[in-house]
Amino acid sequence: MAAPAKSFHFxxxxxxxxxxxxxxxxxxxxxxxxxxxxxxxxxxxxLISQVSAGMEISTMVSVEQRKRLLGGLFDSYYADRGEPVVFDTNRAWTAQLPALMQLFPDSKLICLVRDLPWIMDSLERLYRANPFEHTRLFNTPAERTTVYTRVDALAGANRLVGYPWHALREACYSDFAERLVIVEYDMITQRPQDVFKLLYDFLGEARFEHDFEGLDYDASVFDAQLGLDGLHRVRPKVEPAPRETILPPDLFERFSNMAFWRDLKGSKAFRIVSQPNATEQSGQTPQAATNSLPR
Structure with a gap:
């Protein structure tokens, strides 16, 4: 007897x-x-590259076959999971919306965001916490020379921070923007219960009582391959962690005012975000600013 089909979200x-x-x-x-x-x-x-125009086998694989092959990646990878709902995580999915929506027309995307200066601050902290390792985040010695070259490299249009920033902005104004909900990191740490109630409504799932003080997740083996210990480590309790930035003031300022998700005029994307004047180090609880989420 075939296993029931899984629902996929991202x-x-x-x-x-x-x-x-x-x-x-x-x-x-x-x-x-x-x-x-x-x-x-x-x-x-x-897989798409291998069957696209210019490849020898492109004419041998029809559009319908391509769809089945791509859908089969998900079925095969998650075949040993018994849960009926799977969330696949990757920063690249916002750049693949047209294909995803054809394969999984009922799927939705949870898109996490944070003010860019604090993203750069967080990555710089991880870099400095591993001073005897040349992390794979940087391609050349010149890129890792100073905090300025490191941040510039990460901000590149095809790099760790710049690529998903551009891809998310594109997705917010795409034909599938209503399938996205943008969730700000500070909202999760300060109001986790409220955020997840809204997320369940957005997903169309029955609400669940989560434990926000008993989390356990650490991908230490994966992080070791990147040379960046702690990259995917989750603290047990969901709570704010106010701090001062370690970035030079001019560098911090350069990446301020890039939170486009706080003013998405003309976009159908849903939002769970803080007010524009809320800052990570202020200790104030931001207010949710959302579109009307489905109930």
Whole structure:
């Protein structure tokens, strides 16, 4: 007897913005499976490349066959999971919306965001916490020379921070924007119960009582391969952690005012975000600013 088909949703958005935390919380629900970034997005793009124009086998694989092959990646990768709802995590999914929506027309994307200066601050802290390791985040010695070259490299249009920032902005103004909900990291840490009630409504799932003080997630083996210990480590308790930035003031200022998700005029994307004047170090509780979420 064939196993019932799974429902697929996606976690995407910006790095260091709570995607691993969100997955760790969601997986408490026995109906859900969620984890850190999976390899499916890379396999997905590589498969499309292999059957696209210019490749020898492109004329041998029809559009319908391509769809079945791509859908089969998900079925095969998650075949040993018994949960009926799977959340696949990858920052690249916001750049693959047209294909995803054809394969999974009922799927939705949870997109995590955070003010860019604090993303850069978080990555710089991890870099400095591993001073005897040349992390794979940087391609050349010149890129890792100073905090300025490191941040510039990460902000590149095809790099760790710049790529998902551009991809998310594109998705917010796409034909499928109503399938996205943008969730700000500070909202999760300060109002987790409220955020997850809204997320369940957005997903059309029955609400679940999560434990926001008993989380357990650490991908230490994966992080060791990147040379960046702690990249996917989740603290046991969901709570704010105010701090001063370690970035030079001019560098911090350069990436301020880039939170486009706080003013999405003309976009159908849903939002759970803080007011524009809320700052990570202020200690104030931001207010939710959302579109009307489906009930």
């Amino acid at each position: 976690i995407s958005g910006l790095p260091r913005s709570g995607s691993t935390l969100t997955a760790a919380i969601l997986r408490q629900n026995p109906r859900f499976h969620a984890g850190m970034s999976s390899p499916i997005a890379a396999l997905f793009d590589n």
